[in-house]
Amino acid sequence: MARYTGPVCRLCRREGQKLYLKGERCYTDKCAIARRGYAPGQHGQNRKKLSNYGLQLREKQKAKRFYGILETQFRHLFERAEKMPGITGENLLRLLEMRLDNVVYRMGFAASRKEARQLVRHGHFSVNGNKVDIPSYLVSVGDAIKVREKSMSSVKFKERAEIAVNVPNWVQVNYENLEGKVVSLPTREDIDIPIAEHLIVELYSR
Incomplete structure (x- = not known):
């Protein structure tokens, strides 16, 4: 690509x-x-x-x-x-905003969108229990994004879980379990770019 x-x-x-x-x-x-x-x-x-x-x-x-x-x-x-x-x-x-790499970044699992894209490409995330390694994959409301079990021991994710991140209102994140969920579509006010x-x-x- x-x-x-x-x-x-x-x-x-x-x-x-x-x-x-x-x-x-x-x-x-x-x-x-x-x-x-x-x-x-x-x-x-x-x-x-x-x-x-x-x-x-x-x-x-x-x-x-x-x-x-x-x-x-x-x-x-x-x-x-x-x-x-x-x-x-x-x-x-x-x-x-609904691209998987951006959602991963918004949830705080990556320091930048570029890093999020790389993590997704390397197969570190699942969507609704299924491995997805396509950064452009469009998530939907209700989708659950989770760090795959084999990647949970990575120092990278442990460090990210300890960093305070301003998570937007349209996603929810559980850093203890390294998972998040899209709860609504982002509004224009939610997009701070x-x-x-x-x-x-x-x-x-x-």
């Missing part, structure tokens, strides 16, 4: 804000935005004012980079969001 393998701090600098792609490092003085708060490249410090198209494109790129997916997958989710009842932009964000989704809709509607 295609994925971005370049330096992730460069992505944060390109968007001009923290995307929290490196987990705990993003909260320290080592964060690239704190040290070099301008776009990468030779002309990074001479950025020009963006056009309307440029603003729309940057919002789309930002959303893709927050969730760690590439264009084809993102476009497919947008097309699915368009066919759903309700507001297309909010539907898109809701679909992105700074994305103007209407700009993404405008871009794809051109």
Whole structure:
């Protein structure tokens, strides 16, 4: 499966804000935005004012980079969001939030979405008792996500269980048993990512 393998701090600098792609490092003085708060490249410090198209494109790129997916997958989710009842932009964000790798991150079992994606790919989680190793798997309300029994002894999960995490209202987590449950669909207020989704809709509607 295609994925971005370049330096992730460069992505944060390109968007001009923290995307929290490196987990705990993003909260320290080592964060690239704190040290070099301008776009990468030779002309990074001479950025020009963006056009309307440029603003729309940057919002789309930002959303893709927050969730760690590439264009084809993102476009497919947008097309699915368009066919759903309700507001297309909010539907898109809701679909992105319901990806298994994002749910694992939201539950606090990983320090970043990138780490969550890797843990899922390595088969550390089950959904409703069945092993699922596809990061893009869309969970549903009522689904139970659990660290598989053979992975429970991992130091990684023991350390994560001891870290206080701000868990969103639409999931419940039992760190003692290393399991969680999706109790409702996330609302727009639950999604704390700074994305103007209407700009993404405008871009794809051109």
